[in-house]
Amino acid sequence: MRRLYLLGFVRNWAELPTFGDTPSYLITNGLNGVVAIDSPVKHFSTKEEFLRTMLVFLESLRCVPVALLPIQFGMRVNSERDMTVLLRRYEQELDHAFERLSNCQEFNLHLELPTLKCQTDFDPIINNRPTGNSDNNLSAGQQYWTLVRKRQEYQEWQATLVKEAMLGILARLAPWLKDYQIDREHDQAAFSIPILVQGADENFNDTLEHILMEGKRFSIQSSGPWPPYHFIPFSLNQENYLVHETLSWSERRDCGDR
Amino acid sequence: VGEIANKKQVSLLEVVEKLLDKGVVISGDLILSIADIDLVYLDLRLVVTSVQTAMESSDSLKGDLR
Numbered sequence: 001m002r003r004l005y006l007l008g009f010v011r012n013w014a015e016l017p018t019f020g021d022t023p024s025y026l027i028t029n030g031l032n033g034v035v036a037i038d039s040p041v042k043h044f045s046t047k048e049e050f051l052r053t054m055l056v057f058l059e060s061l062r063c064v065p066v067a068l069l070p071i072q073f074g075m076r077v078n079s080e081r082d083m084t085v086l087l088r089r090y091e092q093e094l095d096h097a098f099e100r101l102s103n104c105q106e107f108n109l110h111l112e113l114p115t116l117k118c119q120t121d122f123d124p125i126i127n128n129r130p131t132g133n134s135d136n137n138l139s140a141g142q143q144y145w146t147l148v149r150k151r152q153e154y155q156e157w158q159a160t161l162v163k164e165a166m167l168g169i170l171a172r173l174a175p176w177l178k179d180y181q182i183d184r185e186h187d188q189a190a191f192s193i194p195i196l197v198q199g200a201d202e203n204f205n206d207t208l209e210h211i212l213m214e215g216k217r218f219s220i221q222s223s224g225p226w227p228p229y230h231f232i233p234f235s236l237n238q239e240n241y242l243v244h245e246t247l248s249w250s251e252r253r254d255c256g257d258r
Numbered sequence: 259v260g261e262i263a264n265k266k267q268v269s270l271l272e273v274v275e276k277l278l279d280k281g282v283v284i285s286g287d288l289i290l291s292i293a294d295i296d297l298v299y300l301d302l303r304l305v306v307t308s309v310q311t312a313m314e315s316s317d318s319l320k321g322d323l324r
C-alpha cells in the first residue's frame with residue numbers, strides 16, 4: 001500500500017520548493033493543488049533530520065510566491081486518486097481559505113518575564129511545608145499559607161503584566177495585524193501567541209525588530225514568517241480515504257511501503 | 259556565534275514541531291495509528307455503531323434460535 005503524507009494545499013505552485021530528496025507529489029484541480037511526500041520514516045533516520053528538512057522547506061517558501069495552507073502533519077492517503085478526491089471534496093472551503101489568507105503570513109511571538117529574585121525567594125519556604133500538630137506548627141502553618149497566598153498574588157500580577165505588554169505589542173503591529181490567537185485563560189509569566197500578518201513589508205519588519213530590541217523588562221522572541229498554521233478557517237471531516245498517523249521514528253527505511 | 263546559531267536552530271525546530279500539529283486539521287473523532295504499523299482506529303461513532311450492530315445481531319441471533 002502507498003502512503004502519501006499530505007503537506008498542504010497550494011496555489012501558484014510553479015515554483016514549489018522540493019522537500020529535500022524526498023519524492024513529492026502534486027495533484028491539481030483548477031486553481032488548487034495538494035502536495036504530498038513519501039513516508040518520512042522511509043527517507044529520514046531521525047525526527048530531527050525530518051524537522052530540519054521541513055524547516056528548510058518552510059524557509060524556501062518565503063522566497064517564492066507559492067501560497068500554502070498546511071495540513072496537520074501525519075494525515076495520509078493511499079493514492080494520488082485520493083488526493084484528487086480530497087481536492088474536489090473541499091473545493092469551496094479551499095477557495096474561501098485562499099481568498100481569506102491571501103498575502104498573509106504567520107509569526108509567533110513569545111514574551112517572558114525574567115525570573116525575579118522575589119519569585120525564587122518564595123519557593124524554598126513553600127516547598128518546606130510544615131507538618132505535625134504542635135502549637136509551634138500552627139504558627140508555621142499560618143505563615144506558610146500567607147506565603148502561598150502572596151506567591152499566588154505575585155504570579156497573577158506577573159501574568160497581568162505579561163498580558164498587558166503583549167497587548168501593547170499587538171497594538172503597535174495593528175496596521176499589519178489581521179488576526180491573532182490569545183489564550184483567555186492565560187495565567188503565566190510567559191506568553192506565546194501566533195499572529196496573522198497581512199502585507200508584511202519593510203515597515204513591519206522594522207517595527208518588529210524594534211520591539212524585539214526593546215526587551216528590557218521582558219524577553220521577547222519571534223519566529224516566522226510561517227504559513228498560516230493557526231489560522232486555517234476550515235477542517236477536514238472524517239473521510240474513509242484519510243488516515244491520521246503518529247509517526248514512529250524507531251521505524252527505519254527498511255519498513256518501506258507495504 | 260556557532261553556539262548561538264545552533265541554539266536558534268534548535269528552538270526553531272521546536273517551533274516547527276509544534277506547528278506541524280496545526281494547519282488543516284481533521285475534525286471530530288480520534289484516529290490513532292503509528293506509521294508502518296497496523297492501525298489502531300478509534301472512532302467513537304463507529305464504536306457506538308459497532309455496539310449497536312452487535313446488539314442487533316445478538317437480538318436477531320436470539321430470534322433465530324427461538
